[in-house]
Amino acid sequence: MSENPILSVEAVTSGYGRVTVLHDITLEAGRFGNVGLFGPNGHGKTTLLRTISGLVAPKSGRVAFDGKDITGLSARAIVATGLIHVPQGNKLFPDLTIGDCMALGAYSPRARPHEAENREKVVKLFPKLAERWRQRVRTLSGGERQMVSIGTALMSHPRLLILDEPTLGLAPKIKDELCAAVMDISKGGVPLVVVEQDIEFLLELSRQLFLVDHGAVKTEIRPGESLEHSEIMAMYFGH
Amino acid sequence: MSVFSDIVFGGLFQGSLYAMMAVGLALVWTTIGVFNFSHGVFMMLGAYFAWQLVAFGLPVVIAFPLAVIVMAGAGWILQASVVRPLIGRPNIVLVVVITTLAAGSLIENGALTVWGPRSKQLPSLIEGNTTIAGVGVSLHQIAIIVITPLILAALWSFLNRTRLGLALRAVAQNEDASQLVGLNVTALYGLAFAIAASLAGLAGIFMGGYRFMNPSMGADPLLKALIVVVFGGISSISGPIFAAYLIGFFEAASNYYFGLYWTPALLFLVLIGTLMVRPEGIFAGRSRGLA
Ligand SMILES: Nc1ncnc2c1ncn2[C@@H]1O[C@H](COP(=O)(O)OP(=O)(O)OP(=O)(O)O)[C@@H](O)[C@H]1O
Numbered sequence: 001m002s003e004n005p006i007l008s009v010e011a012v013t014s015g016y017g018r019v020t021v022l023h024d025i026t027l028e029a030g031r032f033g034n035v036g037l038f039g040p041n042g043h044g045k046t047t048l049l050r051t052i053s054g055l056v057a058p059k060s061g062r063v064a065f066d067g068k069d070i071t072g073l074s075a076r077a078i079v080a081t082g083l084i085h086v087p088q089g090n091k092l093f094p095d096l097t098i099g100d101c102m103a104l105g106a107y108s109p110r111a112r113p114h115e116a117e118n119r120e121k122v123v124k125l126f127p128k129l130a131e132r133w134r135q136r137v138r139t140l141s142g143g144e145r146q147m148v149s150i151g152t153a154l155m156s157h158p159r160l161l162i163l164d165e166p167t168l169g170l171a172p173k174i175k176d177e178l179c180a181a182v183m184d185i186s187k188g189g190v191p192l193v194v195v196e197q198d199i200e201f202l203l204e205l206s207r208q209l210f211l212v213d214h215g216a217v218k219t220e221i222r223p224g225e226s227l228e229h230s231e232i233m234a235m236y237f238g239h
Numbered sequence: 240m241s242v243f244s245d246i247v248f249g250g251l252f253q254g255s256l257y258a259m260m261a262v263g264l265a266l267v268w269t270t271i272g273v274f275n276f277s278h279g280v281f282m283m284l285g286a287y288f289a290w291q292l293v294a295f296g297l298p299v300v301i302a303f304p305l306a307v308i309v310m311a312g313a314g315w316i317l318q319a320s321v322v323r324p325l326i327g328r329p330n331i332v333l334v335v336v337i338t339t340l341a342a343g344s345l346i347e348n349g350a351l352t353v354w355g356p357r358s359k360q361l362p363s364l365i366e367g368n369t370t371i372a373g374v375g376v377s378l379h380q381i382a383i384i385v386i387t388p389l390i391l392a393a394l395w396s397f398l399n400r401t402r403l404g405l406a407l408r409a410v411a412q413n414e415d416a417s418q419l420v421g422l423n424v425t426a427l428y429g430l431a432f433a434i435a436a437s438l439a440g441l442a443g444i445f446m447g448g449y450r451f452m453n454p455s456m457g458a459d460p461l462l463k464a465l466i467v468v469v470f471g472g473i474s475s476i477s478g479p480i481f482a483a484y485l486i487g488f489f490e491a492a493s494n495y496y497f498g499l500y501w502t503p504a505l506l507f508l509v510l511i512g513t514l515m516v517r518p519e520g521i522f523a524g525r526s527r528g529l530a
């Protein structure tokens with residue numbers, strides 16, 4: 001792994017309007033491979049990811065991607081650097097077909113030259129999508145939509161992929177399928193930052209974990225500090 | 240036979256004008272989620288720009304397309320000044336009704352100051368008259384009936400067959416997700432307004448060629464366009480197009496059988512009846528989005 005963190009968040013304060021959600025949050029990611037984020041509901045994990053990808057402008061602090069300051073850049077400018085965010089939930093583009101979504105994923109000039117090659121990767125990873133290429137997103141199952149979300153992000157030719165609860169609300173079988181796909185993406189060389197409630201999956205995927213609590217990093221778990229599930233659950237519930 | 244062709248011809252002609260206006264209104268609604276109440280003023284402005292360019296001595300083949308292009312710029316500017324600053328507000332739909340009404344009234348009074356209240360007329364697209372199936376018609380009207388479907392088809396292919404059109408359809412459905420694939424949301428909003436204003440301007444040029452122009456000439460077409468989009472449903476652009484022609488035929492038939500005087504009342508009756516059965520419009524799905 002590289003010497004420098006691929007993503008660093010320094011003393012970021014952020015929120016919506018007058019509501020502050022993140023308080024001076026600091027974390028460095030990617031020095032040791034994939035990063036997992038977990039924590040109780042409503043404590044700012046999604047807000048952190050939205051701030052990183054430029055959907056929410058931070059009130060103060062600094063975000064850097066691969067050594068380059070991206071604080072306050074538009075989401076579009078951040079996409080152009082190769083930092084790609086798969087948002088929580090799977091609203092997506094309800095009236096577009098899967099094929100349309102993939103074409104949109106490759107919209108940015110950086111991704112366009114790789115469109116054919118990335119489409120092949122997506123189809124290999126999610127063969128189901130190929131069968132339903134002309135089907136509208138609104139008619140897909142939850143698991144299929146999540147595949148479309150991740151597939152669209154892969155079409156954007158990510159240098160870093162941020163996933164917000166990719167397995168939320170999915171039945172066990174389809175969840176396993178998605179977990180395996182996410183592992184495959186990681187093995188394919190794309191570093192990941194993943195928010196997940198499923199700690200087992202997070203432990204399998206990442207060597208560095210952060211517990212986000214009340215809009216700040218409460219605990220950081222580094223490689224080598226192998227933790228038992230029960231210890232993490234204890235942290236989770238704040239004992 | 241002549242009654243039938245009279246109605247068909249009248250329906251096609253009115254339907255073309257309604258479709259040209261309504262499609263822009265629907266495009267702005269589906270991409271940005273606001274109603275543009277200066278859409279009628281765009282129509283007037285297009286006609287006056289064209290008139291001015293002709294008055295400068297430009298030939299029609301240059302003056303008319305140029306006016307349409309200038310209207311695209313006008314649409315973009317209006318969007319940037321009275322719509323874009325309000326995006327993200329929870330009450331944006333109502334606020335934009337007011338800001339676009341205000342801007343429209345300002346532009347209308349500006350036009351009155353610049354061009355005066357005296358009625359003007361534009362040259363026809365094609366001069367002359369002919370007789371088709373026993374009905375005497377002007378070539379100008381024939382041109383409108385032929386050109387409108389071509390332009391609407393071009394718009395449809397732009398939206399459905401190009402990457403930029405795909406981006407416009409996407410931004411209508413999910414703004415966050417659009418940003419996360421790198422779409423320039425504000426530019427796409429500007430583009431939607433520019434296209435809508437161009438189409439309205441073209442409708443104004445069509446109208447100025449067979450009727451006298453005055454600064455408030457856009458008010459009635461705006462009302463008709465609103466009726467068309469409510470009637471046809473605003474979840475797509477094909478809904479309003481079909482509705483525009485349907486209403487055109489209805490009016491032509493009603494004018495013939497019941498007279499001009501009763502037609503608006505009958506139209507509203509049918510509209511209200513339709514909306515009681517299908518509140519989302521006759522050709523619509525339930526969601527907002529171009530398809
Ligand atoms: N658009 C918004 N406007 C105002 N407040 C918001 C908005 N989105 C989220 N919040 C608030 O910000 C806080 C943090 O929410 P966030 O979605 O970041 O939490 P989370 O850790 O991702 O939760 P979850 O595990 O449920 O996804 C919550 O109190 C939430 O109500």
Ligand SMILES: [Mg+2]
Nearest residue numbers: 045046047088
């Ligand atoms: Mg969340």
